Amino acid sequence: MIQKHSLSFFTQALVGTLAGTLIGCWVLRSSTAMAGAVLGVVRSDSATNWSQIEGRLKSSQVNYTTVDLDNIRSITDLAGIQVLFLPNVENLKTDQIKIIQQWVNQGGKLIASGPIGQKSTPLARQLLRTLLGSYWAFPLSSAAQPEAKRNRCREQICRDLTEWSPSFESQGSVNGGVLIPSSLESYTAGVWQGSGGSPSVITTRSATYIGWRWGSSEGADIDAAWLQAAVNRYDGSVNPGLAVNNTPTPVQPSLTTPSRSVESNNTVREPGVQPTVRNRDRRTEANNTTRETAVQPTTRNRGRNTEANRNSDSKNTASDRSTEQTSQNRAASQGSSNRDNTRSNRLTPRNQSVEATPATSGSNSSLMSTLSSGSTSRSPAPTTPNSNIARTRTPNNQSVLDDFADPSDQVAPAGLSVTQGNEPIDEYMANTMRQELMNLLGRFENALVAANSSGTPVSLTVASTQLNEVAQVNPIDNRAATEVIAYVQQVLKDFPQLVNQQNWAAARQQWLEARQKLWENYPIDGERAGAEIRAVWLDRGTIVQARGEAGLAKIFDQLAQAGINTVFFETVNAGYPIYPTRVAPQQNPLTQGWDPLASGVKLAHERGMELHAWLWTFATANQRHNTLVNQPTSYLGPVLTAHPDWANRDSRGRVWHERDGKAYLDPANREVRSYILRLVGEIVYNYDVDGIQLDYIRYPFQDPNRNFNFGYGTAGREQFRQLTGVDPISVSPRDSQLWQQWVNFRVEQVNTMVREVSQLLRKQYPDVIFSVAVFPHPEQDRIRKIQQHWETWAQQNYVDLVVPMTYSLDTNRLQRITQPLTHSDRLGATLIVPSVKLLDIPEIVAIDQIQALRDLPTGGYSIFAVESIGNHLQAFFNRTQGCIDQSCRSIAIPYRQPFVAAADRYTALKREWSFLLANDRLWIRDNELQALSQQAEELAEALNQLASNPTTANLKTAQSLLSAFESQFQRSMRLQALERGYQVESWENRLATLKMLLRYGERVVLKQ
Secondary structure, eight states: OHHHHHHHHHHHHHHHHHHHHHHHHHHHHHHGGGTTSOEEEEEOTTSTTHHHHHHHHHHTTOOEEEEEGGGOOSGGGGTTOSEEEEESOOOOOHHHHHHHHHHHHTTOEEEEESSTTTTSOHHHHHHHHHHHSEEEEEEOSSOBOEEEOOSOOOSHHHHHHHTTSOSOOOSOOBOBEEEEEOSTTOEEEEEETTTTSOEEEEEOSSEEEEOBOTTSSSOHHHHHHHHHHHHHTTTTTSOTTOSGGGOOSSOOOOOSOOOOOOOOOOOOOOOOOOOOOOOOOOSOOOOSOOOTTSOSOSSOOTTOOTTTTOOOOOOSOOOSOOTTTSOHHHHHHHTOOOOTTSSSOOOOOTTOOEEEOSSSOOOOOSHHHHHHHTOOOOOSSOOOOOOEEESSSSOOOSOHHHHOSSGGGOOBOOSOOOOSSOOOOOHHHHHHHHHHHHHHHHHHHHHHHHHHHTTOOOOTTOOGGGHHHHHHHOOOOOHHHHHHHHHHHHHHHHHHHHHHTTOHHHHHHHHHHHHHHHHHTOOOOSOOOSOOEEEEEEOHHHHHHHOSHHHHHHHHHHHHHTTOOEEEEEEEETTEESSOOSSSSOOOGGGTTSOHHHHHHHHHHHTTOEEEEEEEOSEEEEHHHHHHTTOOTTOOHHHHHHOGGGBOOBTTSOSBOTTTOEEEBOTTOHHHHHHHHHHHHHHHHHSOOSEEEEESOSOOOOBGGGTBOBOOSHHHHHHHHHHHSSOGGGOOTTSHHHHHHHHHHHHHHHHHHHHHHHHHHHHHOTTSEEEEEEOOSOHHHHHHHHOOOHHHHHHTTOOSEEEEOOOBSSHHHHHHHHGGGGOHHHHTTOEEOOEEEOTTSOHHHHHHHHHHHHTSSOSEEEEEOGGGOOHHHHHHHHHHHOOSSGGGGGSOOTTTOHHHHHHHHHHHHHHHHHHHHHTTOOOOOHHHHHHHHHHHHHHHHHHHHHHHSOOHHHHHHHHHHHHHHHHHHHHHTHHHHHHOHHHHHHHHHHHHHHHHHHHHHHHHTSOO
8 A cells, every 4th residue: 555655646746747847848938928018917905815826926937017906096007017917806996997997998908817806896896897708607616627618619709819728738726616708709718627618718809807716726837827828818919009108118006196087088989870760550540639748640640750860959969878787988889878777887885795696606517508508408517606695694774875876776785695614693594594595496496397397288187197298298307406406405404403503614504505506407498488578678878889770680689589578678868869859959969860769669570579668757967978978077968958947956956966977857847747748759659669668757866864855946946835835945854744745745746747648648549558667665765765656656557567676686685675566555457577687697696586576476577688688698588488480479468468468377377286296296185186176277267268358247257266266275285385385475476466467457458
């Protein structure tokens, strides 16, 4: 044994010596190639292993200069640096990233490594995603070996951006993570060995992202080889004039503190495409008399787009919001848009660190490669993705105005953070951890059942002996998923005992491993059956970037393939319509020369989709927009410039909102409401849009406790004075009775606007669906801060769809936010379509969030936004809800055919029960199964009868049978609920969805 051990030792020593010699030769040969490029290495306190990084740099024989992160205060601090390396920098400020972005725009090249920016704010992380073209999704559970991805490119650009990787292949391993590309211009240069293609290195034209903690104790050879290769790829491609003020190179970091203000050099591209205007007349013309404030004439002639090619009086301005989910430089080139409250990069409260992790550990995986390729096969060792989880248990209760630059840009932080270690687990945290794991397991199982049951014959009397027949219809391999479910169930069983024993380290470790396995094996295949609203916001930035109908057609093709049936098309943004207009002062300059709305309507209808015009209502100017189009920041936009007396003002008389940089119209001004009505009328009269969605249908965010309030425009003050005899400027929250009157007055102004739009549409365009994008905040808090009482609009039947922006960094928080909003006492006879924001979460978490919304009583889901649907998520949609032929066009959209949708959803639910019953996975007593089966068939027949013959009598029959079935269902599922509580609760929610659809159908189909 000793002799064999010694031989092994000497063999290893010899191999190590030879490998070291080869690496040394490679490094010496490579180092000469980079002699002309100046490498700046950023030193940061958040890179915890800086001493190791510095030692690795020296041993790697690279020429570099150190740049302290805290000293990067303007672009001059990067003078002379041609390649900048950010090794494992976990905390960067937004201003620092913008400076680096400006430097990159001038020709600088970037290298990054490790979970960069994971402790930064969501806004900073999104800027980094855009800058690097990718992001760190989740860590590997064990060290792995990166290898070059070679000979896999068809396009020349792919070869140019990936075939620079080192030819030397080390046998070592490093502590890394899986990277996810975030743009179409990102390419994989390295993969994790044995992972099925999970990216370890991703590149763009200007950036290289190395997916491991460079400089850690392992992998010295790997670090040296990949850093040298990354620097060498830029040899000769860096801008020789990059040095600012002709500073010689190499340089030391600047010790001066120049101005912190950073101006963008972004330019706006003007599309010159001029497509023809689509003439379309799909609907029955309405002959009602038009309201005084609406557009004449009284009949709807969709074919006459007389204004479509008219040049409007325009200045050189552009629409606002850079779908601020992208960085400002991209927004400028795209002219992207700023959706109310979201769609932008959310800022987290100060001192709250955020990291991306639905799982805190991971292993080499095929999950992301499966998503990327669209393949349905899995490799043996899947990985876990990561969502952005705040490093606090629960969000703080501070006013949003205290800690957010733009309160409307919130996204709910994750509610629970679990890390390894032996930190105590108190009773509250133990219950929360167990519940969250149970919920994830429930969503996992529901997705699995939905994926496997789509072809199952519907029969609630099927015996287990027919299992083989059912299995042949559903060939998906579930062995791995079954093993994971059993493992997680055991963890849930053992968890309380481990906590009681104060074995917190084991409890944490098992909990993390269980969550990890669920993420790794999450069902991403199989049809998701059942009629639902599948909506997406198509922002103006993406529309402008399309540059014409041909470019827009590619977007609609992808949406159709993904099974999307509803497109919220940004039509009026920051006061600028994207179409030629007679009502507004001018068309968006970025769309002059073509009519995107006409093209969008045509393309959507050709593909069997609906297009709903999405409008900013009261927000009408934006300082970010002014910067992008080189206007003074004080420019109030075309609407308020033409009508300054329409402005909403704060208690100090200011028009600009000091936190969000926007200016708003005064909802109390009747001329403002008339203008908005005429704008809506112009759209529905000239274009065959299927719906209208109002966004920014509220007052600006306020904080009454800090005397920060809005509503003091000329009209608002005068009307309140006439009503009460008091100028509202003199009223404070301390005057409780008067203050409540002032709050109620402003709420009613917004209610009036919604009611007037509803009346216009109901009387003249009854087939146009009316929706509102709203906040999910608690009702009284929302009324106090933005005067948005959407419950009134729903209960009074003003709107068809309520679309709450339920954005959250984790799925459990999303469910907790959304569940209270779905109650019938809040919605009345209105449908609810909650939202998922893709920007801040990995795609697998988005998939889980969509599953969560399917498990709640909702009409479907809405995604923000089109430009964030990556290749992986597109592949998932194509496989699970996609439309590869004309068959999907026959699937009912709930707001169009609520009774048909109810019958279809119920059939999908019965099919899942049939699948479980056939596989001996439905715990129910024989006598109860018999009673349930009989009632289930009676209900199915009643729903089908209502769908084919919608009458009041048939509706009452269906509602009565549904209520009786719910009662029987609760009794029959008692045993199943003991083992699968989440599953049974989700079924009850789906039965509640049927009741919602029947209420809505009674209102819109039967007109009652």
